[in-house]
Amino acid sequence: MLWLLKGFWPGAMGMMCQRFHTAGSHSKGRTGAEHLWLTRHLKDPFVKAAKVESYRCRSAFKLLEVDERHRILRPGLRVLDCGAAPGSWSQVAVQRVNAAGTDLGAPVGFVLGVDLLHIFPLEGATFLCPADVTDPRILQRIRELLPGGRADVILSDMAPSATGIRSLDHDRLLGLCSSLLDLAPDVLHPGGTFLCKTWAGSQSLAFQKRLTEQFQSARTVKPRASRKESSEVYLLATQYRRGKEFAED
Template structure:
């Protein structure tokens, strides 16, 4: 899913001063659109994404997770689910040396999947306009992955927001649970999975499912994930593959 440019459920109130300082392109937009744009303009991670040529601010969430937990290493094979616009694939490609920029290190691979089109990226192979839950997509991954197996599954995917918090939470949990079926098919024993979820009544169901499949499951809240957001990540490591 396109996670960076679509408008979320708005709970922020832009001040009159901020709106006055905002560019003229805000004129003609709804109040919700104005508040979102003003927030983006003042977001240090948005600015950093532009200055460091990342496709989206979400890159810094994965960077922080990897810096702390060492999920991505040169030579690993990574599947990025819900990859558009490609920021997590950018990070993964750098960290696993998918483009071979470090000839002294093992060369990994990155495959990104999304229902939307993803612009090409050096070091990554994208399966655009494809559904991660489709068995045909699973088969394509098995053909593309070295030895038909991945070391890491990443997921920053999310459903299009309905505006109903519990419904959106349930839909995202369902999407995350579908990754367990994917893991059974492609994840190497000992592999890792990182998935975004929105906290809510079914969080325990997702945690329990991950705990059955992985030896270590923990909750992570990167600094780039806004404090007021219910967004969290599960980091699941040491896939059992039983």
């Protein structure tokens, strides 16, 4: 359980989806909270839609909506999907950037997913797992795998394992987002996009200010697939400004 020892929960929504898929064999011994979660999960229209559309998890619809509204993915782009398990965001990215080359008339993109959890293969995507995206040794491998050593888009649906202390969980997630943003000078191409999950809280404005210093635009988005009662929001930053202090490739 390496991710728990490190204090992170890679691909958090992926873990929930995996929990759902195995729920039928563990009906006995569930807690009341688990019963409530499963009941809500089974009634969730996005869960049903994910099954119909063959997405690995309902979280696919969060990225789909963000892309529909803000056009962050297009054929030919290189995408780094952090905390990719079980692969639903990578599925969307493969489709939108034409990573599988299914559209013969469009540029072919590239999708690299990284997670501490195992990810089942997906046509059009390359998965680096188990791997810690914040590990300098993994960063070097990421640059080796990305065409040209750079990504045009960095995606993250990661979250820390919840402690139940809202302020602490918020701070830990912002710390994770900050760690991913620290990768930008080494990985993100000038003009690139950064999208990460966070929880609304006291540190959000400070982190968004940091985004505005490095990107032309930064905003908060909350897709419809993100439950209303959840404090989950996404920070979207576009047009990365690669500062003079960063060495040229």
